[in-house]
Structure formats: C-alpha cells, structure tokens
Amino acid sequence: MMKSSRLVPGFMVCILCSIACLNEAAAREDTTVNNKPTPVIIFDTDMGNDIDDALAQVMALRASAAGRIQFPLVTSSNASPWAVPGIQAILKYYKQDSVEVGGCAATIGLAHGAFTQKIAEEMHLPASEARDAVKLLRKVLHEQKDGSVRVVVTGFSTNLAILLDTEANHEGDAIPLSGKDLIRQKVEFLSMMAGDSERPEFTEFNVKENIPAARKVLAEWPTPVYISGYEIGSRVFSRGDLLQKTLLPDNPVWVAYKTFFQDVLKDKKWDRPSWDQTAMLWALEPDKGHFDLKGPGTIEVGEKGETLFSENRPSSPARYFLRFKDSLPSEKIEEILQSWYAEPGTELKTGG
Numbered sequence: 001m002m003k004s005s006r007l008v009p010g011f012m013v014c015i016l017c018s019i020a021c022l023n024e025a026a027a028r029e030d031t032t033v034n035n036k037p038t039p040v041i042i043f044d045t046d047m048g049n050d051i052d053d054a055l056a057q058v059m060a061l062r063a064s065a066a067g068r069i070q071f072p073l074v075t076s077s078n079a080s081p082w083a084v085p086g087i088q089a090i091l092k093y094y095k096q097d098s099v100e101v102g103g104c105a106a107t108i109g110l111a112h113g114a115f116t117q118k119i120a121e122e123m124h125l126p127a128s129e130a131r132d133a134v135k136l137l138r139k140v141l142h143e144q145k146d147g148s149v150r151v152v153v154t155g156f157s158t159n160l161a162i163l164l165d166t167e168a169n170h171e172g173d174a175i176p177l178s179g180k181d182l183i184r185q186k187v188e189f190l191s192m193m194a195g196d197s198e199r200p201e202f203t204e205f206n207v208k209e210n211i212p213a214a215r216k217v218l219a220e221w222p223t224p225v226y227i228s229g230y231e232i233g234s235r236v237f238s239r240g241d242l243l244q245k246t247l248l249p250d251n252p253v254w255v256a257y258k259t260f261f262q263d264v265l266k267d268k269k270w271d272r273p274s275w276d277q278t279a280m281l282w283a284l285e286p287d288k289g290h291f292d293l294k295g296p297g298t299i300e301v302g303e304k305g306e307t308l309f310s311e312n313r314p315s316s317p318a319r320y321f322l323r324f325k326d327s328l329p330s331e332k333i334e335e336i337l338q339s340w341y342a343e344p345g346t347e348l349k350t351g352g
C-alpha cells in the first residue's frame with residue numbers, strides 16, 4: 001500500500017522552485033560553453049534488476065529534452081528479453097524513441113525482467129533477443145565529435161569490456177579504430193556505479209555479477225573514470241510518496257516503481273537508494289561541484305569483486321571515487337535528484 005502521509009507544503013514549494021530553476025538553468029546552458037561540443041550521454045544499464053536505473057534514464061531524458069545534452073544510445077547489460085523493450089517504453093513515453101537501444105552482448109549476470117516486461121507490454125512492445133550493444137556502441141561513438149561522450153554505466157561492465165577488445169573493422173563495420181582507440185578519441189570520461197570506497201572488502205553487485213569485465217574496464221578504460229560507490233547512493237533515497245506526486249500515473253517509470261516494490265521487493269516502504277542516479281548526476285553536471293573526489297588513483301578489482309583503491313600508485317588516466325561534500329550532504333543531493341525526476345505540470349497533482 002502507498003503511504004498516506006503528505007508532504008510539508010514548504011518542502012513541496014522548494015522542490016517546485018528547484019524544478020523551475022532546473023528549467024531556467026537548462027535554457028541558459030543551451031548555448032555552447034567555451035566552444036566545447038554539447039556533451040553526449042551514452043547510458044549502459046542493467047534495467048530490470050533494480051528501479052534506480054529507470055530514474056537515471058529519466059534524468060538523461062530530461063537533460064536531452066532541455067537541450068543540455070545529446071542522448072543517442074542506451075545499451076543493456078541485462079540479458080532479459082524484456083530489458084530492451086522496457087528501456088524503449090520509457091523512451092516512448094518521453095517522446096524520445098529515436099534513441100537507439102542495444103541488447104546485452106553476452107548473457108552474464110542477473111537478468112530480472114519483472115517491471116520491464118510490465119511496462120513493455122503496456123506499450124505493446126515485444127520481447128527482444130538482440131545482442132547488438134557493442135555493434136551500436138562502436139557505431140554511435142564513431143558518429144560523435146572527439147572528446148564529447150560521457151559514458152554512464154549503472155549495471156555490469158559486460159558490454160564495455162567487450163567493446164575494449166574489439167579490433168578495427170569489427171565484424172565488417174568499416175570503422176578504422178579499435179574499441180580502445182575509439183574510446184580514447186571520442187570519450188571524455190566514464191561515470192560508473194560500482195564498488196565501495198569505504199569498505200574495500202565489500203563486493204558490490206554490479207562488480208560481483210561480472211568480475212572479469214569490471215576488472216578489465218577499471219584497468220584498461222583509456223579515459224578518466226569516476227565511480228559512485230555503494231556508500232554514496234545508499235544514503236540518498238528516492239521517495240515513493242514524492243514520486244507519486246511528481247510522475248503522472250501512466251508514466252512507465254511510475255508503473256515500474258510500483259511493480260518493483262509490490263512484486264519484487266514486496267516492501268511497503270517505497271523508498272529506494274539512488275545508486276544509479278548519483279552516477280548519472282555526475283555525468284550530467286560534472287562542473288556543478290555536487291561531490292568531492294577521492295583520487296586520482298588506481299582502482300583494482302580483487303578476486304571476490306572488491307574495489308581496491310590505491311592513491312600511491314596513480315594510474316594514467318585517473319580513477320576517482322565520488323565523496324559527499326560537507327556543504328552538500330546526502331539530503332541535499334536527494335533534493336537535487338528529485339528536481340530532475342518531476343514531470344512538467346505535476347504541480348497540478350500536489351494540490352498546492
């Protein structure tokens with residue numbers, strides 16, 4: 001059952017002001033800054049295993065709709081046949097179904113499809129066995145301006161590890177660069193939800209489900225890598241009662257959110273950590289100072305999937321863990337994230 005408590009009106013006003021500020025800021029930032037190309041977000045997600053991926057996708061869609069980024073591609077690391085149509089259902093609702101979607105290149109790791117199947121079927125989208133994520137990653141990277149792409153991975157590193165190993169003219173694609181050279185040329189940085197910077201012995205889910213892939217990406221990815229560890233997202237919550245007021249009832253993200261809590265978690269408290277959204281926030285606004293950084297350094301993946309940070313042996317390029325700033329504790333990050341989710345017009349649902 002949905003919680004019946006209502007928001008404090010002042011808090012709601014604050015959120016709605018934040019939404020307005022976000023839209024105004026988007027308009028201001030629409031123009032190219034410092035002659036740098038508009039950032040391009042490529043989102044690689046295990047959509048279907050947890051609900052935070054869906055909210056991270058909403059953030060990219062809203063930034064794209066405001067002209068702040070380009071958003072040409074989502075790839076799945078969840079091998080469920082419902083992952084791709086689930087992602088497409090959200091794109092369709094947000095009227096951005098020209099975004100390409102690639103299916104997981106290998107069947108590795110947990111592949112839940114509970115909420116993705118529901119939202120796909122409601123949108124009359126069929127299951128998909130496509131395994132074309134790496135093919136699409138190469139094609140879309142090749143099409144972008146040099147240094148413009150920010151890759152956000154909020155699931156397993158499966159697709160990115162395979163991409164790293166591709167040769168020039170992979171499967172006859174006529175792209176004259178290896179995967180590693182393509183990344184080096186096109187990608188500004190990688191933002192990952194993975195690991196834990198406070199508990200080196202902890203084996204975080206995204207790493208544990210494909211340890212060799214995470215190890216390969218952290219060792220070989222030829223750009224800076226920023227990691228939002230378990231300890232960041234687990235202190236920042238998405239709130240069911242707030243989402244119910246700020247997402248329209250037919251929004252597949254809201255349908256997915258309800259389905260996840262009712263059918264998967266079977267939990268009556270509809271609040272969930274924001275692991276994936278914090279990684280997306282960093283990719284969307286790296287210059288806004290939302291987080292401090294631990295690093296640069298090396299992050300190695302241990303035998304059981306531990307993420308071992310070493311500041312004394314800096315790698316080139318650098319790896320960083322995000323850290324909370326004293327001036328922006330988890331509650332403040334939570335407010336910032338909520339301002340990204342709310343649909344225009346949802347103030348009508350709040351009753352003032």
Ligand SMILES: [Ca+2]
Nearest residue numbers: 046053154155
């Ligand atoms: Ca995820």
